[in-house]
Amino acid sequence: MIEKGVELAWAIEVKASATYTPKFFKSLDREANALDVPIERRVVVYAGEETFETSHGLVCAFSDLRKLDL
Secondary structure, eight states: OEEETTEEEEEEEEOOOSSOOGGGGHHHHHHHHHTTOOGGGEEEEESSSOOEEOSSOEEEEGGGGGGSOO
């Protein structure tokens, strides 16, 4: 979780896998829902090469992490 001021601004989870699976968001969704982090601010970072949006949040290649406005 990343805070900006007094609010939680981002929910980020890092995975070692290079292949995306929707299961990546299972625990992140649970925690982010409990803390009211919007889907637009949920990110799974993984070892793959593509960055793309899902209905659960952003799947971000590790190499693209620096492009996020954290």
